[in-house]
Amino acid sequence: MAEEVKSPARYTITAALPYTNGPIHIGHLAGVYVPADIYSRYLRLIGKDVAFICGSDEHGVAISMKAKKEGVTPKDVIDKYHAIIKKSFVDFGITFDNYSRTSAEVHHKTASEFFVKLYEQGDFIEETTAQLYDEEAQQFLADRFVVGTCPRCGHEEAYGDQCENCGSTLNATDLINPKSTISGAVPSLKETKHWFLPLDKYEGFLKKWILEGHKKDWKPNVYGQCKSWIDDGLKPRAVTRDLDWGIPVPVKGGEGKVLYVWFDAPIGYISSTKEWAEREGKDWEPYWKDKDTKLLHFIGKDNIVFHCIIFPSILKAHGNYILPENVPANEFLNLEGNKLSTSKNWAVWLHEYLEEFPNMQDVLRYTLTANAPETKDNDFTWKDFQARNNNELVAIFGNFINRVVVLTNKYFNGVVPNPSNFSKVDKETLAELKKYPEIISSSIERYRFREASQELMNLARLGNKYLADEEPWKVIKEDAERVQTIMFVALQIATGLAVLSEPFLPFTSKKLKRILNVSPSASCLPAGRVEGSIEWNDVSNKETLLPANHLIGKAELLYRKIEDKEIQAQLDKLEATKKANEKENKALMPQKDTITFDDFSKLDMRVGTIVAAEKMAKTKKLLVLKVDTGLDTRTIVSGIAESFAPEEIVGKRVTVLVNLAPRALRGVDSEGMILLTENSDGKLVFVNPDEDGVGNGLTIN
RNA sequence: GGCGAGGUAGCUCAGCUGGUUAGAGCGUCGGAUUCAUAACCCGGAGGCCGAGGGUUCAAGUCCCUCUCUCGCUACCA
Numbered sequence: 001m002a003e004e005v006k007s008p009a010r011y012t013i014t015a016a017l018p019y020t021n022g023p024i025h026i027g028h029l030a031g032v033y034v035p036a037d038i039y040s041r042y043l044r045l046i047g048k049d050v051a052f053i054c055g056s057d058e059h060g061v062a063i064s065m066k067a068k069k070e071g072v073t074p075k076d077v078i079d080k081y082h083a084i085i086k087k088s089f090v091d092f093g094i095t096f097d098n099y100s101r102t103s104a105e106v107h108h109k110t111a112s113e114f115f116v117k118l119y120e121q122g123d124f125i126e127e128t129t130a131q132l133y134d135e136e137a138q139q140f141l142a143d144r145f146v147v148g149t150c151p152r153c154g155h156e157e158a159y160g161d162q163c164e165n166c167g168s169t170l171n172a173t174d175l176i177n178p179k180s181t182i183s184g185a186v187p188s189l190k191e192t193k194h195w196f197l198p199l200d201k202y203e204g205f206l207k208k209w210i211l212e213g214h215k216k217d218w219k220p221n222v223y224g225q226c227k228s229w230i231d232d233g234l235k236p237r238a239v240t241r242d243l244d245w246g247i248p249v250p251v252k253g254g255e256g257k258v259l260y261v262w263f264d265a266p267i268g269y270i271s272s273t274k275e276w277a278e279r280e281g282k283d284w285e286p287y288w289k290d291k292d293t294k295l296l297h298f299i300g301k302d303n304i305v306f307h308c309i310i311f312p313s314i315l316k317a318h319g320n321y322i323l324p325e326n327v328p329a330n331e332f333l334n335l336e337g338n339k340l341s342t343s344k345n346w347a348v349w350l351h352e353y354l355e356e357f358p359n360m361q362d363v364l365r366y367t368l369t370a371n372a373p374e375t376k377d378n379d380f381t382w383k384d385f386q387a388r389n390n391n392e393l394v395a396i397f398g399n400f401i402n403r404v405v406v407l408t409n410k411y412f413n414g415v416v417p418n419p420s421n422f423s424k425v426d427k428e429t430l431a432e433l434k435k436y437p438e439i440i441s442s443s444i445e446r447y448r449f450r451e452a453s454q455e456l457m458n459l460a461r462l463g464n465k466y467l468a469d470e471e472p473w474k475v476i477k478e479d480a481e482r483v484q485t486i487m488f489v490a491l492q493i494a495t496g497l498a499v500l501s502e503p504f505l506p507f508t509s510k511k512l513k514r515i516l517n518v519s520p521s522a523s524c525l526p527a528g529r530v531e532g533s534i535e536w537n538d539v540s541n542k543e544t545l546l547p548a549n550h551l552i553g554k555a556e557l558l559y560r561k562i563e564d565k566e567i568q569a570q571l572d573k574l575e576a577t578k579k580a581n582e583k584e585n586k587a588l589m590p591q592k593d594t595i596t597f598d599d600f601s602k603l604d605m606r607v608g609t610i611v612a613a614e615k616m617a618k619t620k621k622l623l624v625l626k627v628d629t630g631l632d633t634r635t636i637v638s639g640i641a642e643s644f645a646p647e648e649i650v651g652k653r654v655t656v657l658v659n660l661a662p663r664a665l666r667g668v669d670s671e672g673m674i675l676l677t678e679n680s681d682g683k684l685v686f687v688n689p690d691e692d693g694v695g696n697g698l699t700i701n
Numbered sequence: 702g703g704c705g706a707g708g709u710a711g712c713u714c715a716g717c718u719g720g721u722u723a724g725a726g727c728g729u730c731g732g733a734u735u736c737a738u739a740a741c742c743c744g745g746a747g748g749c750c751g752a753g754g755g756u757u758c759a760a761g762u763c764c765c766u767c768u769c770u771c772g773c774u775a776c777c778a
Contacts, residue, residue: 221772224705228773232704301706301772331706331771370726375714376707377771384713387727395740403737410736451715454726461741468742473735561738622777639777 008294010049012287013040014269015094016299017057017102020081021066024088025347026380027340028300030368031330035449036298037094038369041503042444045536051287054089055100055107055272056082059246060261074245078103088350092361093506098276102264106278107271111264112250114318115239119251123317124195125236133190136183139256140192140242148178192242193253197263199234202313206230209323210308219447221375222329225304237310239263266311269297289320297327304329328447331373335380336574345577348380348570356570362505363389363559369453369504382570386562392457397508398558400463401497404490405515405555407472416491417484418548426489429466433459433496434540440500441536453504456497463493488548491516495545499534508558515553516546604659605675605700606630607689610652624668625649629658630697637670653688655700 015036018024024033033054040052058078067074082101089099100107118124132141180187210218210226218226239260240249246258270288277284287293297307307327315321333340340347353364367388371378408414422430436459443452472486498516502509513520519533534545546552611633612626625636636656655675662671675687 221706225773226705228703228705232774305773371713378713384727387712390738390740391727394738399737399740403741407736448715450713454714457726464741465743467736468734471734471736473737476736555737557738559738637777 008048009290009292010287010294011040011043011051012269012273012293012295013043013050013052014295014297015052015054015096016297016303017055017265017268018085019060019062020056020058020078020085020101021062022081022342023084023349023351025340025342025349026335026353026364026368027333027347029092029350029364030333030372030380031300032298033089033092033094034365034368035328035330035372035447038449038452038503039296039298039444039447041095041506042441042536045499045502046441047535050097051273051276052095052097053100053269053272053276054094054096055098055102055104055268056085057261057265057268058082058101058103059258059264061241061243061245064243064245075103084351091354092350092365095506098272098279100268100272100275102268102271104271104275106275107264107268108247110271110274111247111259111267114267114314115259115263116250118197118314118317119195121317123197124239125198126193126195127236128191128193130189131192131242132178132180132187133192134180134183134185134187136180136185139244140190141180141187146178146180146187148176194238194242194257195240195249196236197239197310197313197317198236199309199313200236202316203230203234205316206234206309206313209312214326218326219328219375221301221331222304222308222327225301226308229305229309234309262306262310263314266306266314289322291322293322295322295324297324299327299329301329301331326447331375332377333368333373333380334377336382336571337379345580346574356566357562359507360559362507363393363562366393366453366505369449372450374448374450382567386564386567389559389562393559394561396457396464397460397497397501400460400467401494401512401515401558402555403467404463404487404494405552408487408491408552409555411472411476411480411483411487414552414554416546416548416550416552417487419485419488420481422485422489425466425469426485429462429489430492432462433493436496436500437536437539444503456501456504459493459497459500463490463497466490466493491546491552492544495534496539499536499539499545511556511558515556517550517552518546601701602659603657606656606658607694607696607698607700608654608656608658609696610649610654613649623649625674627654627656627672627674628696629656629672630695631658634658634671635669636672636674637668638674640674640676649686652686653694655687655689 013036016028016032018028036052040050043050056078058074063077064074067077070077078101086099089096102111132146133139134141178187179185206226207230210223211230214223240254240257240263241260242256243258244256246261247264248254249257249259270284273287274284276282277287288295299307304327307324307329312323315323335346335348338346354361357363363385367385368380370388370392371380371384408416411417419426436455440452440455443449443455467486467490470486472483472490475486476483494512495516495518498509498512498518501512510520534542539545606629608627608629610625611628613623623638623640625638626633627636657673657675658671660671660673662669676685
């Protein structure tokens with residue numbers, strides 16, 4: 001059931017729908033859009049029927065949260081980022097056949113129909129549970145809409161789903177003193193009904209389809225993640241939410257509820273395909289329902305479960321749809337050693353990049369491809385970016401082109417010379433050139449884009465070596481006719497590069513074709529094959545790519561060097577971001593309500609010393625400490641194991657709140673609390689006396 | 702704690718179903734060259750393939766244990 005579609009009649013290629021709560025950055029580009037675009041462009045170059053589909057993902061709590069925070073409507077938020085994101089894609093040459101959005105009418109209709117169909121088939125189960133409800137605002141509260149005191153660390157601004165202070169995962173119903181962020185009211189519990197997709201029912205299908213069928217052709221990270229989920233046992237998953245932003249649940253009892261964003265988003269691929277087909281006068285259905293269609297999802301690793309488990313189950317439940325043949329998910333890209341973060345502004349934003357490096361899209365595309373996180377998380381560094389540009393694009397690719405064009409102009413006034421006797425080396429070099437389409441194809445078709453980009457560079461190396469060995473600048477002095485042949489061969493390689501670079505370096509390819517005075521390839525243009533254009537396989541099949549007597553243009557540099565100071569400027573910018581983040585963090589918590597001296601004097605804080613520490617078994621964060629408080633030596637359990645090793649804190653002076661009511665944590669009574677704060681990296685720091693000679697048990701006031 | 706992925710030259714990565722002296726690019730060192738954006742081209746050095754056991758005639762490649770990184774998940778609250 002998982003056989004590869006041998007020679008697909010058409011391809012449906014989807015790229016993860018970007019979420020419109022921010023612009024997009026290099027991580028998105030490297031993980032999803034560049035590989036998907038390379039793949040799609042390549043397929044078009046070999047004459048395939050391709051629908052390359054994407055769009056903005058615009059529903060969900062995070063967007064309504066953001067809107068609330070900024071005092072605007074959700075529509076304002078999505079319109080803003082949809083525009084920015086869409087423009088970034090155009091600017092970077094991502095050739096979607098259609099870029100839609102999930103707020104579009106066609107999508108609301110498609111997703112609703114999908115839901116109704118499954119509903120009518122009885123594929124859902126219904127369940128009523130008690131959820132927090134805001135009487136004043138008359139709505140249920142998503143976890144993120146509730147704040148309260150973290151039951152774990154006492155942080156008073158914990159969100160319902162997670163405490164940002166101690167990092168623990170929470171349920172909104174666990175919060176102490178919960179408050180609605182919408183009205184400030186104290187929420188009550190109220191019953192609510194939801195629809196669930198019983199994923200457990202699809203376990204057999206998923207096992208057979210993925211675990212048996214795709215063991216070999218899916219990437220290990222993708223396969224492993226799926227296996228992990230399936231082996232863990234699948235549970236029913238809610239497909240509706242109590243929210244007012246999204247697609248209304250289109251069945252009885254669905255009032256005031258919307259489809260869960262993860263139910264509707266992947267269906268957005270289908271909606272977007274419909275929109276495209278409508279516009280192009282095509283039939284969308286074969287792209288999603290015909291067995292001869294090869295469906296591929298390009299995503300990042302955070303989406304694996306949705307694209308490999310949940311969405312296929314939905315498609316399977318529906319019944320008429322084909323399943324993805326592969327989901328070549330990438331891992332994550334880090335930036336200068338730290339995780340990319342939209343909220344912390346730790347990113348290289350695409351729109352900002354183009355302001356600072358105008359017309360250098362291909363440099364970023366290339367760097368991100370050559371360094372793509374295909375098998376594991378990878379780090380983007382500006383130094384690496386500079387090196388890829390200066391040592392590869394400039395020195396190898398750009399330099400070769402420049403040499404060929406300059407020499408052709410110098411010796412033959414820009415006219416491709418007539419070759420005469422091909423030497424053994426000439427023939428071998430031309431034969432090498434003809435191998436490249438196959439070499440690069442093979443890498444692309446196995447989703448090994450970084451390897452493919454390096455093979456492309458090897459073709460430029462072939463050209464450089466050929467010139468270095470044949471030395472036309474020497475030969476010209478005694479045998480001009482021989483130089484004609486040499487330059488002819490070199491020009492064929494240059495032309496090959498112009499064609500084969502197109503999926504990776506589309507802007508370069510276009511410019512190079514202009515310099516060589518050849519037509520753009522079909523995939524650059526919607527109209528299909530252009531008269532006189534040279535396509536992928538022509539590089540192998542055609543005897544001559546650039547004929548004698550053809551006139552080429554003047555030399556232009558394809559790339560410029562990137563100076564150290566430009567790189568330094570980017571590093572400084574990131575450093576500034578880091579500083580700004582630190583400030584922001586400090587400013588985060590507003591001052592709490594005023595207390596009286598009596599309130600304060602209730603706290604009994606003492607100087608103490610940690611005399612023993614050991615990790616509590618089977619937990620990740622807890623350390624069991626023995627602390628000498630001066631009064632006694634007592635046990636305190638503290639969630640600091642991720643910041644400190646037990647042995648390094650023995651002997652540490654600390655501040656202890658000694659009269660906190662004892663509490664059992666994991667069966668061990670904890671008699672007090674150690675005072676801690678955290679540094680800018682989120683690592684915990686003890687609050688303690690910074691001079692020696694302060695005895696244990698002394699009070700703090 | 703469970704599960705998954707990764708740990709191979711200074712850096713970024715290849716090494717398929719186990720088989721001769723472990724590969725590539727960058728960096729580094731040396732050479733050659735000047736058409737070219739001081740670029741290209743040639744060559745050298747550099748690896749107890751995370752650690753330890755085991756299977757085998759033979760292990761980076763298979764099995765077990767441990768360890769570090771990342772992710773998911775659980776527990777704790």
